[in-house]
Amino acid sequence: MALLSIRDLCVEYRTSAGRLVAIPDLSLEIAPGESFGLVGESGCGKSTLLMAIMGYLGRNGAMPRGQIMFDGRDLTRASEAELRRIRGSKIAIVYQEPATALNPSLTIGTQLIEVPMEHDGVNAAEARRRAARTLADVHLPDPDSVMRRYPHQLSGGQKQRVVIAMALLANPSLLLLDEPTTGLDVTVEAAVLDLVNELRVKYRTALFYISHNLGVIARVCDRIAVMYAGEIVEDAPARALFADPQHPYTRGLLSSIPRLGADKRSAPLRPIPGSVPVPGQARQGCGFAPRCPHAQPGRCDTGPIPLELADADHQVRCVRHDELGPLVLPAPAAANAASETGEPVLQVDALSRTFAVGRAQLLANDRLDFTARRGQVLAIVGESGSGKSTFARILAGLDRATGGQLRFLEQEIGSRTVRARAAREVAAIQMVFQNPDGTLNPSHPVGRAIARALRRFGVARTRRDTQERVRALLQMVRLPTGIRHALPRQLSGGQKQRIAIARAFAGNPSLLIADEPVSALDVSVQAAVINLLLRIQAEQRSTMVFISHDLALVRYLADEVVVMYLGRVMESGPVAALFRPPYHPYTEALLSAVPLPDPTLRQTRIHLEGEIPSPLNPGPGCRFASRCPRKLGSICDTVPPPERRPSDGHMILCHIPVEDLTRVEPVFQPA
Amino acid sequence: MSSGDLPLAATSGMPVAVPEIAEEAERPAPNLLRRLPHSRVAMVGLGLVLFWVVLALLAPVLPIARPDAQDYVAIGHPGSSWAHPLGVDALGRDMLSRLIWGARTVLAVAPIAVLVAYAIGSAMGLVAGYYRGWVDVVISRAADVILSFPVVVLYVILIANIGPSALNIVVAVVLASAPGIARIVRGLVLSLVHHDFVAAAQLRRESDLYIMLVELLPNCRAPLITDFCLRLGYTTITIGTLGFLGLGLPPPTPDWGGMVKQGTAMITVYPHMSLYPAIAIVSLILGFNLLADGLTELALTD
Numbered sequence: 004m005a006l007l008s009i010r011d012l013c014v015e016y017r018t019s020a021g022r023l024v025a026i027p028d029l030s031l032e033i034a035p036g037e038s039f040g041l042v043g044e045s046g047c048g049k050s051t052l053l054m055a056i057m058g059y060l061g062r063n064g065a066m067p068r069g070q071i072m073f074d075g076r077d078l079t080r081a082s083e084a085e086l087r088r089i090r091g092s093k094i095a096i097v098y099q100e101p102a103t104a105l106n107p108s109l110t111i112g113t114q115l116i117e118v119p120m121e122h123d124g125v126n127a128a129e130a131r132r133r134a135a136r137t138l139a140d141v142h143l144p145d146p147d148s149v150m151r152r153y154p155h156q157l158s159g160g161q162k163q164r165v166v167i168a169m170a171l172l173a174n175p176s177l178l179l180l181d182e183p184t185t186g187l188d189v190t191v192e193a194a195v196l197d198l199v200n201e202l203r204v205k206y207r208t209a210l211f212y213i214s215h216n217l218g219v220i221a222r223v224c225d226r227i228a229v230m231y232a233g234e235i236v237e238d239a240p241a242r243a244l245f246a247d248p249q250h251p252y253t254r255g256l257l258s259s260i261p262r263l264g265a266d267k268r269s270a271p272l273r274p275i276p277g278s279v280p281v282p283g284q285a286r287q288g289c290g291f292a293p294r295c296p297h298a299q300p301g302r303c304d305t306g307p308i309p310l311e312l313a314d315a316d317h318q319v320r321c322v323r324h325d326e327l328g329p330l331v332l333p334a335p336a337a338a339n340a341a342s343e344t345g346e347p348v349l350q351v352d353a354l355s356r357t358f359a360v361g362r363a364q365l366l367a368n369d370r371l372d373f374t375a376r377r378g379q380v381l382a383i384v385g386e387s388g389s390g391k392s393t394f395a396r397i398l399a400g401l402d403r404a405t406g407g408q409l410r411f412l413e414q415e416i417g418s419r420t421v422r423a424r425a426a427r428e429v430a431a432i433q434m435v436f437q438n439p440d441g442t443l444n445p446s447h448p449v450g451r452a453i454a455r456a457l458r459r460f461g462v463a464r465t466r467r468d469t470q471e472r473v474r475a476l477l478q479m480v481r482l483p484t485g486i487r488h489a490l491p492r493q494l495s496g497g498q499k500q501r502i503a504i505a506r507a508f509a510g511n512p513s514l515l516i517a518d519e520p521v522s523a524l525d526v527s528v529q530a531a532v533i534n535l536l537l538r539i540q541a542e543q544r545s546t547m548v549f550i551s552h553d554l555a556l557v558r559y560l561a562d563e564v565v566v567m568y569l570g571r572v573m574e575s576g577p578v579a580a581l582f583r584p585p586y587h588p589y590t591e592a593l594l595s596a597v598p599l600p601d602p603t604l605r606q607t608r609i610h611l612e613g614e615i616p617s618p619l620n621p622g623p624g625c626r627f628a629s630r631c632p633r634k635l636g637s638i639c640d641t642v643p644p645p646e647r648r649p650s651d652g653h654m655i656l657c658h659i660p661v662e663d664l665t666r667v668e669p670v671f672q673p674a
Numbered sequence: 675m676s677s678g679d680l681p682l683a684a685t686s687g688m689p690v691a692v693p694e695i696a697e698e699a700e701r702p703a704p705n706l707l708r709r710l711p712h713s714r715v716a717m718v719g720l721g722l723v724l725f726w727v728v729l730a731l732l733a734p735v736l737p738i739a740r741p742d743a744q745d746y747v748a749i750g751h752p753g754s755s756w757a758h759p760l761g762v763d764a765l766g767r768d769m770l771s772r773l774i775w776g777a778r779t780v781l782a783v784a785p786i787a788v789l790v791a792y793a794i795g796s797a798m799g800l801v802a803g804y805y806r807g808w809v810d811v812v813i814s815r816a817a818d819v820i821l822s823f824p825v826v827v828l829y830v831i832l833i834a835n836i837g838p839s840a841l842n843i844v845v846a847v848v849l850a851s852a853p854g855i856a857r858i859v860r861g862l863v864l865s866l867v868h869h870d871f872v873a874a875a876q877l878r879r880e881s882d883l884y885i886m887l888v889e890l891l892p893n894c895r896a897p898l899i900t901d902f903c904l905r906l907g908y909t910t911i912t913i914g915t916l917g918f919l920g921l922g923l924p925p926p927t928p929d930w931g932g933m934v935k936q937g938t939a940m941i942t943v944y945p946h947m948s949l950y951p952a953i954a955i956v957s958l959i960l961g962f963n964l965l966a967d968g969l970t971e972l973a974l975t976d
Contacts, residue, residue, distance in 0.1 A: 399877055400877070434877055442869075
């Protein structure tokens with residue numbers, strides 16, 4: 004018998020604009036102990052579903068039809084008191100933002116002890132014992148000291164572990180997780196996911212895991228449902244979903260995310276056209292039809308489309324699913340096509356940036372060394388605190404280096420901010436920022452940003468010329484020219500990022516800095532923006548410095564890669580060399596943490612101990628020594644590691660000899 | 675940078691994939707002031723304010739007595755009559771006329787004072803929030819010093835020293851309000867300055883002045899419009915208070931606060947002499963405050 008069974012559920016909101024149906028008709032079942040994943044992009048209704056299960060819909064939310072049966076009771080009819088009893092003891096939830104789930108004015112211990120005292124009625128001593136045991140279960144070292152601390156004294160990853168411990172303390176039979184690792188660094192994310200897997204077995208809890216990231220879901224869940232526009236469009240066991248996806252949306256998602264080993268030349272991404280629909284739009288037939296390459300008028304846009312069985316245990320909501328044939332993804336080429344080898348555009352030579360923090364020194368960038376050539380994509384990879392954004396700011400001229408050299412087309416620019424650079428140099432280095440919501444001035448029509456850049460860089464002088472060039476740039480980024488009169492808030496995230504790209508290319512830059520340009524976008528529009536960026540970059544033969552934490556994406560688009568950790572370059576070299584041994588131990592850990600939706604690859608799991616340490620006053624040895632799983636001994640802490648050069652252009656900063664690093668088992672192997 | 679090599683490759687025969695935005699996006703979304711009719715509170719406030727504005731504007735053409743004309747006959751019976759609907763004051767001057775002409779004073783002095791305070795306060799706040807560092811310290815501490823005085827005391831000291839006049843009231847209001855405005859603007863700027871659109875402007879080598887006035891200030895608009903209305907209310911109170919303390923506009927200029935004060939001498943016998951101007955002050959303040967409340971409500975439901 005199912006633990007949670009949702010039947011024909013309809014959720015709607017009453018708004019000033021009338022009734023808004025967020026979920027028209029949804030059914031799903033979760034068995035006891037099962038790990039169920041729900042994938043969907045922003046606005047598809049996955050959070051609404053979660054709130055409906057928890058009974059947190061709010062005053063304007065309503066469930067006019069359907070049932071949510073949990074443990075023999077219908078939660079849609081349960082009283083507030085009943086719901087409160089179920090929440091916390093039978094159903095627990097872990098939210099996306101751990102910082103807001105903990106009370107900042109109470110110690111961790113106080114907050115944890117409450118749970119067993121409230122739900123099981125045990126005394127304080129017993130509650131404290133249970134809390135300490137659960138903290139040990141979530142692998143927090145020294146539970147007693149953690150219990151005495153306040154939330155602000157813990158890192159993001161530690162807080163999320165505490166929240167998971169708190170959820171598990173009541174021994175719930177169903178654990179809801181709402182994007183619990185979004186906002187965490189990749190290595191921390193991987194550790195939390197492995198923890199969830201481990202605890203699920205230990206506590207025999209069913210999981211309901213919500214995420215927009217197929218790779219994350221693949222790492223945790225047995226069965227996966229894909230949600231689009233308020234409906235479940237496909238529901239299948241994890242392996243079947245990835246091996247034989249049936250719904251065009253699922254197929255679109257899988258072909259629009261880079262697979263490891265694929266690169267832009269051998270296997271280009273195939274984006275899903277259009278963007279995610281606004282929730283609650285009235286429509287006929289399939290919600291995905293407007294973006295679907297297989298949509299047929301007359302079949303896909305009439306009447307409700309039922310969920311059909313494609314296979315035992317594999318349901319799909321598509322009238323054409325048995326006509327589509329298997330999904331064929333372009334096979335990655337065995338060898339990389341020759342990468343660009345133009346003349347050096349950017350030469351970084353022992354570049355440093357130090358900040359004084361009180362009496363301590365923060366080495367945000369420490370003796371960076373690398374070169375980028377014309378037409379190349381140079382990717383800088385690293386977790387938060389690695390100094391990659393500091394470097395981007397120096398390169399753009401928003402900050403200044405405190406040591407070393409940064410030469411752009413043979414001119415030293417590291418010591419000069421934009422104010423001290425020539426107009427030509429400023430136009431030549433432009434930037435696309437990470438957050439689409441902050442990148443455009445909310446008060447200005449979007450065309451104005453582009454027009455202003457054209458004028459400032461002296462590309463256009465007259466009004467008419469400016470207008471013409473704005474139109475041409477908008478066409479270049481595949482936007483209708485009428486969009487230039489719109490305000491940023493009327494645009495989707497992907498459209499805003501396209502405007503930002505048009506603005507950056509207004510002055511014909513020879514170097515473009517892209518700081519995580521797609522990490523805040525919906526999965527289905529990421530590929531389109533990436534392809535756009537790469538196409539323009541290739542057409543103009545400009546150099547791109549691409550900053551990212553997503554290694555699969557870096558593998559796809561980069562020619563050269565620089566891996567940074569705590570301000571220092573750990574490894575650098577051609578992209579192919581970085582993805583096979585010899586690896587730097589940190590690169591190896593990063594690779595093992597990449598969440599990949601690809602069951603044909605077996606990935607070794609490497610656990611990094613602890614958190615990224617404080618960047619203040621680092622010791623003389625290797626920066627990574629404190630977390631390195633391959634640490635040799637005290638030499639790593641006390642002696643600066645040597646630069647090893649296993650092949651031409653490939654550098655590894657490590658004490659371990661190249662021969663030993665080469666013998667390491669590859670992170671990815673065919674399953 | 676040559677202007678010839680424009681990136682036009684996109685137009686070379688490839689279809690523009692999907693028109694991703696409907697043409698309706700061509701007109702900008704209605705702003706705060708244009709959505710005013712959606713808030714009943716704001717409309718009531720606006721009605722009260724407009725009532726006084728219209729009366730003040732029409733004062734010269736309305737069939738009312740001159741505000742300084744004395745009707746010696748009416749002094750004996752100062753209550754309402756056909757000739758004087760709201761009665762006369764102790765000197766036989768028509769109350770209605772003086773209220774309407776008094777509205778002109780308030781409605782001219784208060785907005786001018788607040789506008790000047792805004793110009794100075796915004797400039798201080800922008801500079802402090804954008805440059806930070808010692809500039810911020812100097813401006814913020816100076817503002818703190820002024821804000822640490824009780825406002826009324828500050829006014830009394832100022833006006834008593836520089837003498838009562840419309841200009842001096844403006845000076846006093848500016849001195850007392852600008853630091854508060856500077857604080858608000860500084861806070862808003864601090865929250866905006868880390869947005870990437872500011873960095874993007876710096877990457878175009880825009881001047882600091884351009885960034886402050888064109889990139890930052892327009893985004894402070896919504897909270898500032900609300901604060902502007904509230905401040906007009908406060909300033910109305912201030913002008914009333916100064917008038918009541920005898921520091922308002924020198925007689926015989928009609929001044930609501932002064933009228934309340936003059937009426938107090940006979941308040942037990944003829945309460946209307948104080949009551950009507952008091953009601954006038956209250957209604958105008960209420961109008962400004964309701965308008966501010968409504969705007970806040972609209973800004974929150976955005």
